[in-house]
Amino acid sequence: MSTDKPTNSEQALDTLLHRWEVRQPLPPGFEARVWRQVARTEAVSAGPSAFWIGLEMWLRGLLGRGLAPYAYITALVLLGLAGGTWQAAGKLRQERLELRALYIQSVDPYHKSHD
C-alpha cells in the first residue's frame, strides 16, 4: 500500500478546506503587520546585521504612520531649541558672576591678588 495515496479522512479534510470561506473582515493593517512580523523573524535569523534590520523595521513602524514624521521632527527641533536656550542661560549666568567679580576687583585693592 502506497503512503502517497490520500486516505478517506484526508480527502474529506481537503474538500472541507476548499469549501471554507472567511466571512469576518480582517482588522485594518493586518496584512502589513503580518509581513512586518515575517520580515522581523527573517531578520532575527539573518545573523549579525539582524539588530540593524530590526531597528530599521522598528523605525519604519514608528515613523511610517500619518503625521508621525512631522511630530518627530517638531519634537526634536523644540528639544534642540530648549537645550540651546538652557545652555546659553547657564553660561550667561556664569559669565555674569565672573564680570561682577571682575568689576569689584577693578575698584577694590583688597580684592586684587597681591604678592
Add this chain to the structure above:
Amino acid sequence: MRRPWLMLCLGLAAAAAAYALAYYSRFALSRTNPTGHPAELAWLQREFNLTRGEFERIAQLHQAYLPDCVAMCQRVDAINRRLRGLLAATNQVTPEIQQALADAARVRTDCQARMLGHFYAVSRSMPPEQGKRYLEWMQSQTLLPTFHSAAELGPASAAHERDHH
C-alpha cells in the same frame, strides 16, 4: 528602505541646528559690547540699566579712579611685604610688628575711604533707585565685614559666646 534612516538623520540634524541657533543667538545677543569699554563696565551698564550718557559719565569716573586704585594697591603690597618679613623674623609681638599692623590698618582705612568716595560718585551718576542698589551692593561686597558677631547670628551662637566668656 533608506527612508527611516534618512528621517532619523534629518531629525537629529534639525535638533542640532535648532540647538546651535538658540545657543548662539541668545549668547551672542547678550554679549555684544559696542561701547569699547572693558567687559566689566559694559556689564555695569546692563546690570543697572544705564543710558548711554550715564554710562559714559561712569566710565570717565572709573578711568579717573584707576590710577588712585593702582597707587593704593602698591601701598597695600608694600605694607604686606613689610608685615610678612617682620612676622617671619620673630615669634613675639614686637613694637615693629605693632607699628606695621597700625600702618596696615591706616592703609586699609585710607583705601576704604577713597573707594567709598568713588562709589558715591558713581551712584550719583545713576538714576536714584539704581544708585541706591549699586551703593548697597558695593558696600556689602567691599566695606562691610562678611563675618558676624555671635549675637547677630542668633541664640545658639549667643550661648556659645556666653560659654566662651
